[in-house]
Amino acid sequence: MNDASAALHTSYREAAREGLRAALAADPRVFLMGEDVGRYGGCYAVTKGLLQEFGPERVRDTPLSESAFVGAGIGAAIGGLRPIVEIMTVNFSLLALDQILNNAATLCHMSGGQVSVPVVIRMATGAGRQLAAQHSHSLEGWYAHIPGLRVIAPATLDDARFMLAAALACPDPVLLFEHIVLYNMEGELTAGLQAVDIDHAAVRRAGRDLTLVTYGGSLPKCLAAANMLGRDGIEAEVLDLRTLRPLDDAAIMDSVRRTHRVVVVDEGWRSGSLAAEVTTRIVEQAFYELDAPVARVCSAEVPIPYPKHLEDAALPSPERIVKIARELLARGGNG
């Protein structure tokens, strides 16, 4: 490792922290609040050190009252600040669902455009750490159902570092989901990169034989699956949605037109999932491009279990993605 790459070497956790630090340094209107974000350093250690650097006025430990501090973030945004609210995990966000849906998502429309809510709400999501059925769910698809919200899911180091700034620049409420298995992911940031958007999906691996459409914690699994397929000469394209609402339909359909086969990989439950929405859009907009029915790899329809072998079996895995991809390639069309 040379000096330049050493400077770019980081983890997802550190990249997210650097994004927070840069946001706090860049704009005095920005502040951070949530449970244990200060003295404890954040339950996933993302905010460690920020209290010491920016002080208790801008890095605020809150009581365990999700509805009050999420609502306070919404109110502070209306009042002229740019709050970043951290909720420990998406399961806890249900305690603040009233504020997120009935206020953040609704006030702009209900007031005839008079009030906008530029708040960013960060939360951890997903399974893989044996945290059982109240700390492991992937409910971002629920939030992506709601008009008025923007929902983003950084899955790479670059996005972990830079999506926050784009979210803060947006005048609408943005929900930012960080998958818990990504925090320890290490690698290098793209040299010279200064900013990313929160509007477009990104092709993370080009391919001609099929497309794996995914986001968040399932991206590394799809890339692993694509490598496994590649050893057999099957070239899978991997499309990272990045933004779950609004969906980048154009990028999805472009990929479908290139590969004509699609597997949607989503850690949410299959029924009524984001994967269902993506699939339906493909059927609506690019049906005649398909050489085979769209396939899905989702979580088993159970609350996430504690023991490792059961948790692993409940979640999408590279092996399952490969299996479904092979089945898809075996079906009809030109393949």
Place this chain on the structure above:
Amino acid sequence: MSAISRERGLAALREMLRIRCFEDRCVQLYGELKIRGFLHLCNGEEAVAVGTLGALEMSDAVVSTYREHGHALARGLAMGPVMAELYGKHSGTSGGRGGSMHIFDAARRFYGGNAIVGGGLPLAVGLALAQKLQRQPAITACLFGDGAVAEGEFHESLNLAALWRLPVLFLCENNRYAMGSAIDLVESQTDIAAKASAYRLLSRPVDGMDVFAVADAAREAAAHVRAGNGPAFLELRTYRFRGHSMFDAQLYRDKAEIEAWQKKGPIITLTTQLKGLGLMSEDDYQRLEHDARAEVQAAVEFAERAEWEPLEQLERFVYAERTQ
């Protein structure tokens, strides 16, 4: 309490009569199907609206509930656009998109019109946090009913506001019924001011039928909050003369109870008081009532003339249309 002058007395009565006439006309318009949806009227609670809103500065923020016509009018929103909002017309205060329960006016810092019981309290805490962090001299007034006291958001918000010493003036409009549930059927402690004081903030009960008692208490509490002493809480004890909404058959309370409270109503009490003190003649009263009715009539005509929003605009305002 400050001495009552003719000027102060007539001003308070004028404001309360505007609200009463507005609400009474709404009943008629609802019957004519001009106003639809849920309609919650504040007859009997006019002293709370006039006394509390009158104690604020225009730089202060206000968060209200779905029973907010009186609050909006007392805040200075023009009656025509408020009525147009109830009609759902484009020139309504929220462009017609909110209706009776969601009156907004960002210019007057009137932030709804919140129809989730308790949902406005966290919002008010956040507005106050913004005021404090930006070193503004302004405060946030948060109006809610006794029903909100049973919600978790009430307790979370009082705790957070007191903990962070935020400039929130909590105004609990206790009309004794959460929809059809009498307060003693839903609260273990019916003394709401006492309950609030557990959060270590200035808290006191007020006769919500006495407009000057409300105004004086609100002014004192607002000054306390504005001086940086943290939040204050007023329990304004009042009564709702009409049903919860227009669908309410009022099976849960006796007519005798309503009649007893009507005798203690804020408008009749003040009228009797001013006449008794020789500060107001019957002619004065008739003129105030006439003026209020004329203003309401003009508001109805404004709403009748107003346009419907074009269908092509259905999906506007889901996201912000201006950059910040």
